[in-house]
Amino acid sequence: MKVRILVRLKPGVLDPQGRAVHHALDGLGFAGVEDVRVGRMIELEVAEGTTDETLAKMSEQLLANMVIEDYAIERVEEQG
């Protein structure tokens, strides 16, 4: 079973990386970009039946730093 953990900086935490990317997009001439936040996507292949609770523990103990980041768990539908 494939699971994606999306790790993002919490709202209000300044994102210097996002700001630099935003600046670069402006420099390339893309108009209308109002904000950029850079996060991280972690794909896990886990055993069937792995619970949300276990995935939450993985996220909180290692994959995200809860001082500065939030996470979201996304179960990926297998393509038939």
Place this chain on the structure above:
Amino acid sequence: MGFRAGVVTFPGSNCDRDMAVALEKVSGEPAIRIWHGDASLPDRLDLIALPGGFSYGDYLRSGAMAAKSPILRAVVEAAGRGVPVLGVCNGFQVLTEAGLLPGALMRNANQTFICRTVPLTVANTDSIFTHGFETDETIRIPVAHHDGNYFADEATLDQLEAEGRIAFRYGETCNGSRRDIAGVLSANGRVLGMMPHPERAIEPASHPSLGGADGRRVFENLIGALASA
């Protein structure tokens, strides 16, 4: 009995030797080298030092992987017994990731690696690491980091200030740290994390822009505090 300091080496540590040399020069005793995969620490340590570098290649986040390594469980347990712990640069990042110190160290606000000697203002003069400094004294110690931008929420920052747990502040614009925080103490004052490298400032060098001995005083303070305890 002589001062017993242990220096932990992780894969990717690169200031571990400097730390060991500094401890040996100041204390006159050999530093014990400790490997990250060890499950236990040597007995009767007077200090556990977590050095600078790029442990585990800074994978995931700076310090995140090292914070989950076997030796860190032993370090957390020792810190709980009151064994002094000093984390410098990557070692500071490891201490925050391990939950021994609050906050997190984010990418520098200007996105660049900063490598220069900076003025620091001493904000705490009560701890085992800082008792020999004068309050608000300015000292000069080198920094060399990409992820030194200290972040904690406002309530945590207020609490750190109220409890006198900010050890050092940057005396000039550096990396975007909240409230210019360069070093933080644990609630019992026996764990210190700092981005500047005291082990790189233990003796004057031939050129005035290099060297300096202000870092040496951090180690002298600690050794003095333990000798008189």
